[in-house]
Amino acid sequence: MSAPTVEAARVDAGLAIRLEGVSLGYGRHAVLEDLRLDIAPGEVLVIVGPSGSGKSTVLRAIAGLLAPRAGRVLAEGVEVTGPSSDRAMVFQDDALLPWRTVLRNVELPLRIRGVPRRERRAAAESWIARVGLAGCEDRLPRELSGGMRQRVQLARSLAGAPRAVLMDEPFGALDAQTRAGMQRLLLDVLRDTLATVVFVTHDVDEALLLADRVVVLGRREGHGDIATVLSVPHPRTPDIDRAGLRARIIEEL
Numbered sequence: 001m002s003a004p005t006v007e008a009a010r011v012d013a014g015l016a017i018r019l020e021g022v023s024l025g026y027g028r029h030a031v032l033e034d035l036r037l038d039i040a041p042g043e044v045l046v047i048v049g050p051s052g053s054g055k056s057t058v059l060r061a062i063a064g065l066l067a068p069r070a071g072r073v074l075a076e077g078v079e080v081t082g083p084s085s086d087r088a089m090v091f092q093d094d095a096l097l098p099w100r101t102v103l104r105n106v107e108l109p110l111r112i113r114g115v116p117r118r119e120r121r122a123a124a125e126s127w128i129a130r131v132g133l134a135g136c137e138d139r140l141p142r143e144l145s146g147g148m149r150q151r152v153q154l155a156r157s158l159a160g161a162p163r164a165v166l167m168d169e170p171f172g173a174l175d176a177q178t179r180a181g182m183q184r185l186l187l188d189v190l191r192d193t194l195a196t197v198v199f200v201t202h203d204v205d206e207a208l209l210l211a212d213r214v215v216v217l218g219r220r221e222g223h224g225d226i227a228t229v230l231s232v233p234h235p236r237t238p239d240i241d242r243a244g245l246r247a248r249i250i251e252e253l
């Protein structure tokens with residue numbers, strides 16, 4: 001049997017993700033209960049909510065890093081029981097391997113998929129150029145700025161052609177200008193990928209800029225620790241009442 005190629009690794013559809021009555025927590029601490037959410041293939045779904053509302057916890061469950069206490073997380077109808085290269089994570093903290101160069105970090109998901117050396121090098125170089133880092137292939141992560149390291153993370157997560165990209169405050173540590181540049185870059189690269197994106201942020205304006213749909217995790221009176229979910233439709237139409245939508249999200253927080 002021949003080794004898989006980049007072509008074979010490329011997917012032509014985003015992942016459909018379903019949270020079916022999912023309850024999540026740590027030890028005796030319940031974080032969320034009976035969460036129901038359908039994320040459509042190719043959708044950019046942004047989760048906002050106050051600190052501690054469980055945004056990262058939901059993302060971990062979708063990534064297969066945290067098992068639900070009740071209910072199921074389904075990817076394409078199949079229960080998620082662990083991590084998969086189909087679902088790539090991008091973290092706020094720098095999750096690059098510090099001893100590997102930019103090129104070798106970006107190549108990693110392709111190597112894991114068994115893509116032959118020459119092909120994975122070409123794909124990694126093309127992604128590095130795509131995120132504006134051509135010429136930095138041989139640098140180590142510590143030789144890069146925070147914004148550049150996030151670009152490498154983005155390139156690495158997309159190089160493996162995942163069907164879903166799960167992003168946990170990826171731009172949270174960046175200054176305002178670098179952050180705005182990364183948001184533009186993300187919108188640009190997402191146009192060319194069919195991957196489903198689940199993006200966690202504190203920032204309502206970032207949510208409105210990136211999202212097809214925004215989910216607000218918020219605490220409601222009488223629900224104690226248990227958060228509820230509110231979906232705000234956000235069609236990409238020029239006449240959308242952004243101010244009204246923003247006010248509504250802030251009201252729910």
Ligand SMILES: Nc1ncnc2c1ncn2[C@@H]1O[C@H](COP(=O)(O)OP(=O)(O)OP(=O)(O)O)[C@@H](O)[C@H]1O
Nearest residue numbers: 026029031049050051052053054055056057058202
């Ligand atoms: N590994 C863990 N062990 C125990 N409790 C945890 C763990 N991770 C998170 N928690 C708790 O679960 C709750 C939800 O945390 P989570 O990180 O999902 O919230 P968040 O909305 O992402 O917060 P933030 O915006 O501050 O990152 C919090 O009360 C937190 O203290």
